[in-house]
Amino acid sequence: MSGTTSPALRACEDCGLVQLVPALPPGGSAHCLRCDATLRRNHRDPMNGTLALCLSALVLFSIAASAPLLQVTSGGQIHVANLFSGPVGLEDDGMWELAAVVLLATVGAPFAKLGCILYVLLALGLPRPPRHIRTVFAWAMRLSRWSMIEIYLLGVFVAYVKLGLLVRIEVGTALYALGALLLTMVAADAMLDRQAVWEEMERRGVPPVPIDHAATIAAAQAVAQAGD
Numbered sequence: 001m002s003g004t005t006s007p008a009l010r011a012c013e014d015c016g017l018v019q020l021v022p023a024l025p026p027g028g029s030a031h032c033l034r035c036d037a038t039l040r041r042n043h044r045d046p047m048n049g050t051l052a053l054c055l056s057a058l059v060l061f062s063i064a065a066s067a068p069l070l071q072v073t074s075g076g077q078i079h080v081a082n083l084f085s086g087p088v089g090l091e092d093d094g095m096w097e098l099a100a101v102v103l104l105a106t107v108g109a110p111f112a113k114l115g116c117i118l119y120v121l122l123a124l125g126l127p128r129p130p131r132h133i134r135t136v137f138a139w140a141m142r143l144s145r146w147s148m149i150e151i152y153l154l155g156v157f158v159a160y161v162k163l164g165l166l167v168r169i170e171v172g173t174a175l176y177a178l179g180a181l182l183l184t185m186v187a188a189d190a191m192l193d194r195q196a197v198w199e200e201m202e203r204r205g206v207p208p209v210p211i212d213h214a215a216t217i218a219a220a221q222a223v224a225q226a227g228d
């Protein structure tokens with residue numbers, strides 16, 4: 001995946017023009033003929049770079065999930081909030097549906113996305129990658145729209161500004177970990193060449209759909225009988 005890419009048709013995401021993207025050397029990029037938007041960028045080492053960033057993101061995720069987020073002191077009482085305090089509070093108030101959505105957007109979807117991408121990249125390093133990695137990678141791309149760590153951090157920032165005028169708030173380790181996690185995930189998304197992953201699956205012989213061996217044998221027998 002770190003070598004020259006293969007030529008492929010691609011529609012520009014900005015203007016919609018379908019054009020042939022030529023083979024790109026490592027570090028090269030192709031731009032739209034109409035609007036000059038970037039069609040594809042071939043990183044020098046997209047697999048290992050993305051793999052390292054995903055591993056780093058999972059470590060930061062574990063820190064953010066286990067460490068305190070904010071410590072609020074009011075009237076001599078200390079309240080410690082963590083990554084799960086919001087969904088738990090919503091569930092205690094009877095809003096379990098909203099709690100589930102918040103938990104999915106802040107924990108479930110980002111963690112599942114990282115896990116799926118990491119699994120696919122590791123599987124592509126095996127002598128015989130499993131067939132289901134196409135489905136796993138497709139799910140990772142769908143989960144991107146549900147990953148909303150940046151929205152959660154914005155909400156924490158607003159709460160910090162509003163409550164900071166009334167009570168004493170101390171920032172916990174988890175907030176720094178979430179900030180680093182957001183930057184790491186952005187870097188991983190920028191480095192991940194989705195087209196290169198699909199091309200690597202094709203090169204490694206991962207079929208686009210499950211193979212129906214019975215139908216394949218029946219078709220071969222029919223061809224043999226027709227030849228006789």
